[in-house]
Amino acid sequence: MKVSQGPLYLMVLPGVILVLIFSYGPMVGILMAFQQFIPAKGLFGDQTWVGLDNFRYVLELPNTMRVLWNTLYIATLKIIFGLIVPIIVAILINEVRHMTLKKSIQTTIYLPHFLSWVVLGGILIDILSPSQGIINMILGLVGIEPIFFLGSNTWFPVTLVGSEIWKEFGFGTIIYLAAITGINPELYEAAKMDGANRFKQTLHVTLPGLRMTIVLLGVLSLGNILNAGFDQVFNLYSTQVYESGDIIDTFVYRIGLLEAQYGVATAVGLFKSVVSCILVTVSYYLAYRFANYRIF
Amino acid sequence: MSKGLKVFFMILLAFSLIMTGCSDSSTSGDANEGSEDSGDVSIAENGDPLGKYDPVIEATFVRSVDETLKLLEGETVKDNVWLDYYRDELGINVKYEWIAPVGDQFDQKMNVTLASGDIPEFINVTPTQLKQLVDADMVMDLSKIYEGYAAPLTKEVLTADGTGPFDAATIDGKLFGLPNIDSSIDRAHFIWVRTDWLEKLGLPEPKTMDDVLKISEAFAKQDPDSNGKNDTTGLAVTKDLWDGYAGLTGFFNGYHAYPNIWIKDDGGKLVYGSIQPEMKKALKALQDMFKDGQIDKEFGVKPGGKVAEDPASGKNGLHFGQQWTSLWPLQSNRDQDSSAQWKAFPLVSVDNQPARPQITLGTTSWWAVKKGVKHPEAIVKMFNGFVEKNWGETAEFDKYYLPEGAEGTWKMSPPTPSPPMKNLEAFLSIREAVDNGTTDQLTGEAKVVYDRVKSHEDGDQTMWGWERIYGADGVFGIMKEYKDKDLFMRNEFNGAPTATMTQKQATLEQLQNEVFTKIILGSADISTFDKFVKDWKALGGEQITKEVNGWYKSIK
Structure with missing residues (x-):
């Protein structure tokens, strides 16, 4: 049964063209990272080549280390919790037998995904306020002193991670739920025959069944290790919490774009991409080695 | 698989070559055209x-x-x-x-x-x-x-x-x-005060910085809205510190400090206002006000739009701001509470020298x-x-x-150069016409504005904000005073950003705002200011000062 693959290639073509134009085409701009870039002269114009000066400049800025650390710290927490929370929630929802309830929970937790951070920024300032915010009122009922979530350097990263997970976990949950549906029911029946209760079934059937999905999403999310979320941080941070909340992207926005230092901004972008590329490669190898899983 | 990849990369390579080729030829073509033309134009x-x-x-x-x-x-x-x-x-x-x-x-x-x-x-x-x-x-x-x-x-x-x-x-x-x-002068700051609260609490109009501090304290602590709750703030401040509404520029000017602009020192050299010793005293005063609960505990996270909710809902009656704040956000206060009355006062100072409002190029x-x-x-x-x-x-x-x-x-019209004093002139011609009873002869902008002021006087509350600006005791009356006494403190540096400025300004600004915010919040001692001055110079400020003075010499 041999079918010509021509039509299949044809169907892939639009996607390939899109990637070429919008992902590979702009890569030419990487040149800017090595230039003292003056927009009016154009990318291929008579620019001054400065070698690694842009990189050196960024490394020598007094806040670079702090910013790098904040980014890693916030992004790592987001990756870890962004992976764990949806799995747990998906397994719990899967156990709900009442169909309407199940669907409505699913929809409700998915909704925040559609709100933009500009909107949420305003809302969060209100609900997290230490004096009038509803969260602190609830904490007050159980005798906890008001916490200045957006103004304290201890709590700001926690707030970032918490609100990001709250916004996005519904989306991850759907993927895991879909994966759970794909697990062969016979496995559960066999487990039952062997005397496994629901908890044991989860442990020995559901989780192993989800392994591939978890590894896949885990590997992909590692590429985001230097993306701590520009939209979110930009809308929530303030001078008061630069110390714990200023990340690479907001930093570059201020020194690179606001001051029109496009070369510097590109240099940092390139640095981020290289680190992400290395991490994805390493984690891909690890996934293959330890989970015997290959994406490609 | 590996063969597929090879093919893929070859396509990619070919594609990028084509791209480079295109762009190259087009830019060089343009450059030639330009140089040919420029020669023979007389x-x-x-x-x-x-x-x-x-x-x-x-x-x-x-x-x-x-x-x-x-x-x-x-x-x-x-x-x-x-x-x-x-x-x-x-x-x-x-x-x-x-x-x-x-x-x-x-x-x-x-x-x-x-x-x-x-x-x-x-x-x-x-x-x-x-x-x-x-x-x-x-x-x-x-x-x-x-x-x-x-x-x-x-x-x-x-x-x-x-x-x-x-x-x-x-x-x-x-x-x-x-x-x-x-206009540059339209950027000058004023003290905006809720005068019905002043009367209620029996306070005098602000004449000195001391009066302002007293008003702030009273507005925070003496329940000016008479609702029995301790829910009002003294001085409104935004997290960005330098906004046109509820910024601190006017406050600093009262201490003869001029943040963010370049001023001339006694020796005729340009120096950066933010690092002058006068700043320290003003910062200390703000720190004390914050400690005393007169400034919103959460100001550090609130942008202007958020802070504006306070006066609008009758929770604040004092801020430093530009001439337009009666249109926004104060008009919303008036809309909800017709007994609310605001008035702009000229900046006041800590000593017997007049306060000089700073302005940057408009x-x-x-x-x-x-x-x-x-x-x-x-x-x-x-x-x-x-x-x-x-x-x-x-x-x-x-x-x-x-x-x-x-x-x-x-x-x-593509170019729109407007006389820099036009708002002030509109105000003056309106006042003159009112005094002489010739308002029917007003023309142009003055007429449009006068109609709005008039409709407020005839009872239209939605035009209240205009009356506060162009009315008899409107804010432009003070602007005229500023101008007649030549009080404006102009930013002396107006060139394109210097080389070091482009590289370091953002970092220095961040350092400045971070230190100032911390000092006001009390999380840093006031002595941190001295360290800031040192850091500012070391991190590029010294070099920028040199470049700015170089520019200053070049235009003289």
């Missing part, structure tokens, strides 16, 4: 400021449009009174190469246009963009054209704001941009002309036309500036 050094071109010439522009625009029926951005005027009276046919909505979209298209090197003949740019164009040798020296073609009235308007607007566009002694002049864009254009003086003629038709002897203000039923018709 410019008449004197000409009729409003003389008509015959035959009609074509001039290319790009422009932005904003959503508030409302034109008369039958008019469009490409066909309106201004473009008709330029074509029929001056013989200049305005062509737009592209039009984009104001904001990100316009900025992006502008960046692409600048990057491509294919700029329109006449282009409106920021100092940074202008410097880039000059570095790329794409725009021409306008000194002679300006001298030869600008009408007396145009010159009067363009020079009414000091030399700053020209200094900013002068590079190596040549004038590369004509200032699209706009002009934010300049008109540059592409090298090789046949009639570069056309832009000067359009400047002449715009000024003449709005404020000159043949002005038809309600046809060209603010026709009834339209909004922003004046913006349809």
Whole structure:
């Protein structure tokens, strides 16, 4: 049964063209990272080549280390919790037998995904306020002193991670739920025959069944290790919490774009991409080695 | 698999080569054209400021449009009174190469246009963009054209704001941009106080900084809204510290401190206001006010829009701000509570020296002309036309500036240089007309504004904000006082950002705002200020100061 693959290639073509134009085409701009870039002269114009000066400049800025650390710290927490929370929630929802309830929970937790951070920024300032915010009122009922979530350097990263997970976990949950549906029911029946209760079934059937999905999403999310979320941080941070909340992207926005230092901004972008590329490669190898899983 | 990858990379390589090829040829082509043209253009050094071109010439522009625009029926951005005027009276046919909505979209298209090197003949740019164009040798020296073609009235308007607007566009002694002049003095700060609260608490109007501190304390602690709750704040402050509403600029000016601007020291050198010792005393005062609960505990995370909710809901009655804050956010306070009354007071000082409001250059864009254009003086003629038709002897203000039923018709002219004192002048002519009983003879802007003030006096509360600005004890009365006593403290540095500024300014600004915020919040001791001054100098401030003084010498 041999079918010509021509039509299949044809169907892939639009996607390939899109990637070429919008992902590979702009890569030419990487040149800017090595230039003292003056927009009016154009990318291929008579620019001054400065070698690694842009990189050196960024490394020598007094806040670079702090910013790098904040980014890693916030992004790592987001990756870890962004992976764990949806799995747990998906397994719990899967156990709900009442169909309407199940669907409505699913929809409700998915909704925040559609709100933009500009909107949420305003809302969060209100609900997290230490004096009038509803969260602190609830904490007050159980005798906890008001916490200045957006103004304290201890709590700001926690707030970032918490609100990001709250916004996005519904989306991850759907993927895991879909994966759970794909697990062969016979496995559960066999487990039952062997005397496994629901908890044991989860442990020995559901989780192993989800392994591939978890590894896949885990590997992909590692590429985001230097993306701590520009939209979110930009809308929530303030001078008061630069110390714990200023990340690479907001930093570059201020020194690179606001001051029109496009070369510097590109240099940092390139640095981020290289680190992400290395991490994805390493984690891909690890996934293959330890989970015997290959994406490609 | 590996074969597929190889093929894929080959395609990729081929693709990128094609791209490089295309771009290369197009840019080099442009460059050649430019250099050929620039040689053989001769410019008449004197000409009729409003003389008509015959035959009609074509001039290319790009422009932005904003959503508030409302034109008369039958008019469009490409066909309106201004473009008709330029074509029929001056013989200049305005062509737009592209039009984009104001904001990100316009900025992006502008960046692409600048990057491509294919700029329109006449282009409106920021100092940074202008410097880039000059570095790329794409725009021409306008000194002679300006001298030869600008009408007396145009010159009067363009020079009414000091030399700053020209200094900013002068590079190596040549004038590369004509200032699209706009008001600087309108950026001065005032003290806005809720006077019905002052009366209720039996407090005097602010005469000294001490009075201001007392008012702030009383507004925070003596329950001015009489609701029995401790829910009011003393002084409103935003997290950005320097906003036009609830910024701290005016507060610092009261201590003779001038943050964020370059001022002249006793030796005639330029120094940065933010690091002068006067700042320390003001910061200490703010720290004490915060500790005492007079400033919102959460101000550090609240942008202006959020802070504005306090006065609107009757929870705040004191801020430092520019002349427009009665329109926003105070008008919302009035809308909800007709007994609320606000008044602007001049800045007050800590000692017997008068407080001097600081101002920065109001002009934010300049008109540059592409090298090789046949009639570069056309832009000067359009400047002449715009000024003449709005404020000159043949002005038809309600046809060209603010026709009834339209909004922003004046913006349809590509250049929009406005007399820097025009708001103050409108105020003065309104007051004069009221005193002489000749309000029916008011024309132009003054008439439009007067009608609004009048309708408030006739009971329309939605026009209250206008009355607070242009009414008998309106804020422009104080502006006149500022001007008559020559109190303005101008930013002495108006050039394009210097090399070190481009590299270090953002870092230094962040350092400054971080330290100031911490000091006000009390999480850093006031002595941190001394360390900040040292850090500021070490992290590039010293070098910037040198460059700024170098620039200052170059324009003198």
